[in-house]
Amino acid sequence: MSIFHSLHIILALLGLSLLSTLAHLKPVSSPHLRQRLSIYRHKEQNPNRNKPNPSQLHSPSSEPLKNKPMKPITEILTRLEWDKALPKDNYSIVYRDRYLGLVETSVDFKAADSSFRNIPTHRIINVKYLGSTIWDRLERRDFVFSSTFDEKVDIKDVIVACQEQAKKNRREKSVARKVQQILGDQFSSFKSLSMDYCSGNLTPKEYYEQSVQLIGNAGIFVELVSFLPSEPLRDAVLAHHCKMFQSHLRNRHAYNNFLGE
Secondary structure: HHHHHHHHHEEEEHHHHHHHHHOOOOOOOOOHHHHHHHHHHHHHHHHOOOOOOHHHHHOOHHHHOOOOOOOOOHHHHHHHHHHOOOOOOEEEEEEEEOOOEEEEEEEEOOOOOOOHHOOOHHHHHEEEOOEEEEEOOOOOEEOOOOOOOOOOHHHHHHHHHHHHHHHHHHHHHHHHHHHHHHHHHHHHHHHHHHHHHHHOOOHHHHHOOOHHHHHHHHHHHHHHOOOOOOOHHHHHHHHHHHHHHHHHHHHHHHHHHHOOO
16 A cells, blocks of 8 residues: 555545534634624724723723723832823822831822822722822722723823812812801701602602702702702702792782783
């Protein structure tokens, strides 16, 4: 038997083995393929899907992955200090003091005071920018490098989101001070009513009537309604106010007609 004849027999046997293996393979189910394709198309059609907003920084949708290694605090501070695209002030770190417990101290990379560098890095558990957490050791949240998340989050978008959240917090504090100046001792009662309404314990009608009775002036109440956190909540109360105002105009018009004016 020649060597070429032997090779021909070996190749024929390999071909039969390959055909037998292919015959036993099971095709991938089409639902899985459709799901994979739909996810791929969703990612292509939504290039900005990873851009966070203030309400998403601490939401359950941003759950970290336990099996991914987390960037250490040394690399976090190094990037915040030397990345030219990031601000250098308004940071703070929370560390565990041996005697005082949890302590929060401000961090300004431009300032001459660098006392925060003397804090042992293993004691630092949290880094904040403008009061919003951007790195947390205990909760394994890293918004600086996105090391604990499945998808990449741009730190510059996180910084913008923190700035917007800080503006919102300042506005809410300013509104609370103005409302307190207007209502005086009635502020706590009005705050309680507003919380009940936002949580669904009061209907727009009940909230409107009780608030106007408390404040004694529907005009002031309408101004305060504009500070409610949700647009549907505001619209529902303002719609009831318009309904009451129209009813008042109709009653006044009927009364004038009755007097013959």
